[in-house]
Amino acid sequence: MSAPVINDAEDAILLLDAYERVSAATPRAGALLGLGLAELIGRPWVEITRPSDVSATLRLHTLESGTRRTKLRLITLNTTGETGVHAEWLAPWSDSVELAVLRGPDGRLLAVNSAFARKFGSAADEWTGRDPEELIHADDILGWREAVGRLGQPPYQVAHEHRWMTAQGWRWLSWEEQGVRTASGSIVATRAIGRDVTRRRLAEEHFQKLASIVEQTQLSVVLAMPDGRVEYVNPRFTQVSGFTLEEIFEQGIEVLRTGFTNHEDYGAFLRTVQSGKTWRGEFQSISKRGEARWESAQVSAIHDHRDRVTHLLCLCEDITDRKLLEAQLRQAQKMEILGTLAGGISHDFNNLLAIISGFCEMSQLRVPATDEKLTRYLREIHDATSRASALVRQILSFSRKPEDGVRQVKLNQLVEDILRLLRETFPRDIDFVVETLPSLPMVRADSNQLQQVVMNLCVNARDAMKGGGTLTLRTRLHAGSEITCKGADVHGKYVTIEVADTGCGMSDDVRARIFEPFFTTKDKNQGTGLGLAVVVGIISKHGGLIDVRSAAGKGTTFMIHLPLLEREGETPGVIEANSSALIPRGTETVLVVEDEEGVRNLLCATLESSGYRVFCAEDGGQALDFLMGHKEPVDALVLDLDLPRMSGLQVREYVRRARPSTRIVIASGHVPPELRQDIEQAGDAAIVSKPFSLATLGEALRQVLDKPAVTSR
Numbered sequence: 001m002s003a004p005v006i007n008d009a010e011d012a013i014l015l016l017d018a019y020e021r022v023s024a025a026t027p028r029a030g031a032l033l034g035l036g037l038a039e040l041i042g043r044p045w046v047e048i049t050r051p052s053d054v055s056a057t058l059r060l061h062t063l064e065s066g067t068r069r070t071k072l073r074l075i076t077l078n079t080t081g082e083t084g085v086h087a088e089w090l091a092p093w094s095d096s097v098e099l100a101v102l103r104g105p106d107g108r109l110l111a112v113n114s115a116f117a118r119k120f121g122s123a124a125d126e127w128t129g130r131d132p133e134e135l136i137h138a139d140d141i142l143g144w145r146e147a148v149g150r151l152g153q154p155p156y157q158v159a160h161e162h163r164w165m166t167a168q169g170w171r172w173l174s175w176e177e178q179g180v181r182t183a184s185g186s187i188v189a190t191r192a193i194g195r196d197v198t199r200r201r202l203a204e205e206h207f208q209k210l211a212s213i214v215e216q217t218q219l220s221v222v223l224a225m226p227d228g229r230v231e232y233v234n235p236r237f238t239q240v241s242g243f244t245l246e247e248i249f250e251q252g253i254e255v256l257r258t259g260f261t262n263h264e265d266y267g268a269f270l271r272t273v274q275s276g277k278t279w280r281g282e283f284q285s286i287s288k289r290g291e292a293r294w295e296s297a298q299v300s301a302i303h304d305h306r307d308r309v310t311h312l313l314c315l316c317e318d319i320t321d322r323k324l325l326e327a328q329l330r331q332a333q334k335m336e337i338l339g340t341l342a343g344g345i346s347h348d349f350n351n352l353l354a355i356i357s358g359f360c361e362m363s364q365l366r367v368p369a370t371d372e373k374l375t376r377y378l379r380e381i382h383d384a385t386s387r388a389s390a391l392v393r394q395i396l397s398f399s400r401k402p403e404d405g406v407r408q409v410k411l412n413q414l415v416e417d418i419l420r421l422l423r424e425t426f427p428r429d430i431d432f433v434v435e436t437l438p439s440l441p442m443v444r445a446d447s448n449q450l451q452q453v454v455m456n457l458c459v460n461a462r463d464a465m466k467g468g469g470t471l472t473l474r475t476r477l478h479a480g481s482e483i484t485c486k487g488a489d490v491h492g493k494y495v496t497i498e499v500a501d502t503g504c505g506m507s508d509d510v511r512a513r514i515f516e517p518f519f520t521t522k523d524k525n526q527g528t529g530l531g532l533a534v535v536v537g538i539i540s541k542h543g544g545l546i547d548v549r550s551a552a553g554k555g556t557t558f559m560i561h562l563p564l565l566e567r568e569g570e571t572p573g574v575i576e577a578n579s580s581a582l583i584p585r586g587t588e589t590v591l592v593v594e595d596e597e598g599v600r601n602l603l604c605a606t607l608e609s610s611g612y613r614v615f616c617a618e619d620g621g622q623a624l625d626f627l628m629g630h631k632e633p634v635d636a637l638v639l640d641l642d643l644p645r646m647s648g649l650q651v652r653e654y655v656r657r658a659r660p661s662t663r664i665v666i667a668s669g670h671v672p673p674e675l676r677q678d679i680e681q682a683g684d685a686a687i688v689s690k691p692f693s694l695a696t697l698g699e700a701l702r703q704v705l706d707k708p709a710v711t712s713r
Helices: 029-033 085-093 112-121 138-154 198-215 235-241 245-251 265-275 321-364 372-399 411-425 447-464 480-486 530-542 598-611 620-631 648-658 673-680 694-706
Strands: 011-016 023-025 054-065 069-080 099-103 109-112 159-166 171-183 188-195 220-224 230-233 279-286 292-303 309-318 406-409 430-435 444-445 467-479 494-501 543-552 556-563 589-593 615-617 634-640 663-668 684-687
Touching: 023 029, 023 467, 023 543, 029 069, 029 109, 029 598, 029 620, 054 245, 054 634, 085 099, 085 109, 085 188, 085 430, 085 620, 085 673, 099 309, 109 220, 112 159, 138 159, 138 292, 198 598, 230 245, 235 292, 235 309, 265 279, 265 292, 265 309, 292 321, 321 598, 321 673, 321 694, 406 447, 406 589, 411 430, 411 467, 411 494, 444 447, 444 556, 447 494, 447 530, 447 556, 467 480, 480 494, 494 598, 530 634, 598 615, 598 684, 598 694, 620 648, 634 694, 648 663, 673 684
Parallel strands: 430 467, 589 615, 589 634, 634 663, 663 684
Antiparallel strands: 011 023, 011 069, 054 069, 099 109, 099 188, 159 171, 171 188, 220 230, 220 309, 279 292, 292 309, 406 444, 467 494, 494 556, 543 556
16 A cells, blocks of 8 residues: 555645654645644654644554555644634634635635625635635636735735625625745745725726727817816817817917807806806817817716816817808808899890890891991990800809709810900909910810819909909810829820919918818908818819919919810710801791790891791790691791790600601700700700800701701611
């Protein structure tokens, strides 16, 4: 039989040799006797003093090895409770609400106090010899062992927190442990004092979650004293404003006062929130970078347990983009209202201009060539009606909701149209220079939006030339390789519009910020700071590029680069006639449908004098009656769209069904986009915009009549 191995035994056992000296001992035996294993080994049993609550039982054990027998003496130690040395070590915590345990060198429990027993739901004497690891959360075992392992090193103390399975479930317990040492310094036991810190740990977790929310939220958070002095700002505030908390402290920045223009309003705001009420509002602030930002803020009071206001909490949302959209919407609504008003009067106004222009042309044809003075007078009248007509078209195009969408646009013509409007509206001390490239290719674009871009740049140029100057409009053609620095396609071609002025120019700092929303150098109430931001948006939508060159005192040049069409050509389906001095003659039958008597008489007289057989109708219903009752062919209609009783569109639909061979010239001040698209597909009509010249109308009529008939398949 082999010698008994007692080092790993859980009981308190001593092994005595033939001289009754201790030759081996278990860690629990040393803990009960209050001696370290090194102090026990070799010590005579009779010299060992046992605590009063420790009993000893002697057992003889015979070790046989072949024919040799050796008698060993085993002493088993037992304790009767906490009345001995263990009780003395835990005595200060016997009635404490704190948890107290005593562990032996093997890590097992030697004793626990009543608070521990209540916490874990078992009597105190039932815990002796149990391993505490069976109570610790599996995720915390390694941390527990690491902490306990540090007890063997000075200062023989350790503090840790882990989750324990108690009678109430998993709870966070905080322990402060200390090694119990003998006079020689040997550790014979470990005393641990603990307390339940679950509530604190949960509070810390909630605090960490709240702190993460505040740190990561997209709202700017400001915590201030009741008098407005800032104590905290979150990272989002620093991101939006550019100011850190340290800069606010050092520079004494009054963050909450930013949105108030005077001290009275700020004082009223403070009185509101100091009384415990919540303040809500919107304000504009200037960031550290000089950017104007719009914010929506809510400021509320934070109270203590006595209901006193201790702090002010300010939550701000950056609404700059929303304000930009609102401003654009308001501007669009204003332009829509203006378009409605302009469209309402344009029909009658264009009719009046058509009458003046038409009879003026007829007079020019009949005036003797020798009467130079009368000829000059009539020419001035005709030129005035042309300028008035162009002015009406420009007002309509800028105020009306865009109807054409993306189409092929002649930039030279667009520049000429805008120039006519500028000459009528800009101060007389501004000179205009136009330099257009002949035969400039067309681009695909929204003509209304391009007009808005050029007009915006021209208005800015006008404002930069307070004492007058020169405004230059140019069109150019560039290879992409010439403007690659702006991101152009090196293999593409670009049509360029330049708007140059001789005004005050811009510094480098201003030039770097001109495209920022709400940034403006104009006086208060004279600019929204949105114009160039809108320009950039429009050009980007068209796939174009924008460049600006300027220096203080040396004027400014804006360059708009638009990608060139892959295929160039005229818009299909729409016949646009050029003006001519003479009206082409014809013998066909023409029905003129026009509600304005003066225009109707003018057209009938003009066409009859040119050889046409002319019939007239003053509204859509009369035209329909004529077409249904007239058995002979009607070769063409000169048709207004805005007619009483029956619209021009309804008349056109009847003609297309009942008289498909009849050609149509639409003479109107406004043509709906769906009709333009229909004309492009059908190719059966020409469009002449009022007020028109008689020569233009005559050529358009001649073109549709001479156009070969489309045979159906």
